[in-house]
Amino acid sequence: MHLDLRGLSPPEPMIEVLREIDGGIDGPLILHMDREPVYLYQELEDRAWSVRMLHWDNEEEAENTMVIIELRPDTAS
Amino acid sequence: MSGREANDPGDRQHAFPGAILMGAQSRLIPYGIPLRFFITASMFHVVAWLLLALGHGDVAAYAGGPGVVLAALHALTLGVLVMTVMGASYQLLSVATGIAPKSLLPCRLSSWLYIPGTVVLVTGMFIGNTLVMLLGGVLVVAGLAVFAAVVGDIFRRSISLRATIRHGWAALVCLGLLAIAGLILIVDFDIGFLGAAALPDRQNMAISHAILGGFGFIGLLVMGFSYVLVPMFALASAPDDKVTGLSLGLVVAGLSFAVAGSLSGSVAALIAAAAIGLTGAVLHVVLMVRVLRTGMKKRLGLSFVMVRAGWLLLPLSIGVGGLAAVMPGDFNLPALFGFVLIFGWLLTFLTGILQRILPFLASMHAHKQGRRAPRLSEMGHQGVTLKAHAACHGAALVLVALGIATDTETLILLGGLTGSLGAAAFLWFAFGVGGKVVSFYGEKNFSKQT
Numbered sequence: 001m002h003l004d005l006r007g008l009s010p011p012e013p014m015i016e017v018l019r020e021i022d023g024g025i026d027g028p029l030i031l032h033m034d035r036e037p038v039y040l041y042q043e044l045e046d047r048a049w050s051v052r053m054l055h056w057d058n059e060e061e062a063e064n065t066m067v068i069i070e071l072r073p074d075t076a077s
Numbered sequence: 078m079s080g081r082e083a084n085d086p087g088d089r090q091h092a093f094p095g096a097i098l099m100g101a102q103s104r105l106i107p108y109g110i111p112l113r114f115f116i117t118a119s120m121f122h123v124v125a126w127l128l129l130a131l132g133h134g135d136v137a138a139y140a141g142g143p144g145v146v147l148a149a150l151h152a153l154t155l156g157v158l159v160m161t162v163m164g165a166s167y168q169l170l171s172v173a174t175g176i177a178p179k180s181l182l183p184c185r186l187s188s189w190l191y192i193p194g195t196v197v198l199v200t201g202m203f204i205g206n207t208l209v210m211l212l213g214g215v216l217v218v219a220g221l222a223v224f225a226a227v228v229g230d231i232f233r234r235s236i237s238l239r240a241t242i243r244h245g246w247a248a249l250v251c252l253g254l255l256a257i258a259g260l261i262l263i264v265d266f267d268i269g270f271l272g273a274a275a276l277p278d279r280q281n282m283a284i285s286h287a288i289l290g291g292f293g294f295i296g297l298l299v300m301g302f303s304y305v306l307v308p309m310f311a312l313a314s315a316p317d318d319k320v321t322g323l324s325l326g327l328v329v330a331g332l333s334f335a336v337a338g339s340l341s342g343s344v345a346a347l348i349a350a351a352a353i354g355l356t357g358a359v360l361h362v363v364l365m366v367r368v369l370r371t372g373m374k375k376r377l378g379l380s381f382v383m384v385r386a387g388w389l390l391l392p393l394s395i396g397v398g399g400l401a402a403v404m405p406g407d408f409n410l411p412a413l414f415g416f417v418l419i420f421g422w423l424l425t426f427l428t429g430i431l432q433r434i435l436p437f438l439a440s441m442h443a444h445k446q447g448r449r450a451p452r453l454s455e456m457g458h459q460g461v462t463l464k465a466h467a468a469c470h471g472a473a474l475v476l477v478a479l480g481i482a483t484d485t486e487t488l489i490l491l492g493g494l495t496g497s498l499g500a501a502a503f504l505w506f507a508f509g510v511g512g513k514v515v516s517f518y519g520e521k522n523f524s525k526q527t
Contacts, residue, residue: 009237010173011309035175041444
């Protein structure tokens, strides 16, 4: 499942992702974002979901940035 | 587009449940930059309460002038509150907006100017030496000017966090006025030009300086950051932009009346300021409480007990300020107003947020290293340190407030010593978290992070 979270102000992207995860989706989730979701990582770790960065830009200006991240539940947990 | 496909570091893949595989250039600035502000703030926290205890005989009737009480006030405002806000701004703004500072040198430069400047200024106030105060004041203002340039640049480039950015701009305007008023007050210690001709007198200038600092610069930044931090911690949607704008408008209008009223000595303007400011502040608190009610995370721990206590003390401080304008001779209300504003609302709220931010930033840096983060609650011996801090802080607030209102020096002394104990416990916590971060990077690599 793909979630396009570009243009949302923090913490909305985090809320959207956690709603999907807590709603029972068994993944994987592909996130399209305009910033790295640093605040999300602790929540994902608490839920035993893994994160893999697929693509990122390192533009200085926020409006030019594109980050694509894959989330999946950790089957080992 | 300068996009890159991320490498997949096989040695880290699925190394542990919840593994964070990054590789992107994170917007996280080196931990050493915010950490130096947070650790220094935690040290000044102890100093401020100790100075208050030392000056217990002069606190209740304090009406300005150099000495131990002025040193205590500035150890707390500049040493703890502004220091914390600077560290948090550098770290959180870049991550939340996705915009990193163009260079890290100004962030470091501001710390090199501001931290020693605060030490020199507080020392000058303590010993009553105008030249030392002026030297410290110039360094502090220079450090704050660099800080304002860095965060102002991020505000200008950001396309998100509108509520936070609007509050930030208003806070920077207050910072400019506050700095001018502060330097004027220092120069006036020797020359004594205030009160002459059409100039406001020294007392009124000092009150407007306090209002611009407490409610203006620090208060507006605190309110603005709350609109992103509280929803983030509670996992809730941010409040509506229009309503946060209304709250900001009311608070700024209240501030304007308060500054005009204090400079001119107009009681009517001060009463209007209290009424308008109180409305804006209550609206802010209602928005924040609503965020907590709608949040996905309900158990927010001891830090949010402090945060909620801070929200209670915000309208209380404005109410006491309004009463102080009407009956300044009763219950030492002017001194009580300053205490409830600075040690009450701002210190209670910011220590609540700081005890949340410190472990959180440590966890983000662990992830940056591709390592499992320790649980937030396991850092800094929180079972002892933060519980001791909260208990001592609450007791100290009650003791000193009662001591001021009843003119009882012993209560102020007891309160100051109790607050010092709590601050020492908080310092132990901050050192514990700081030590954990050093261990993530290893002693060798830590210098690169500073």
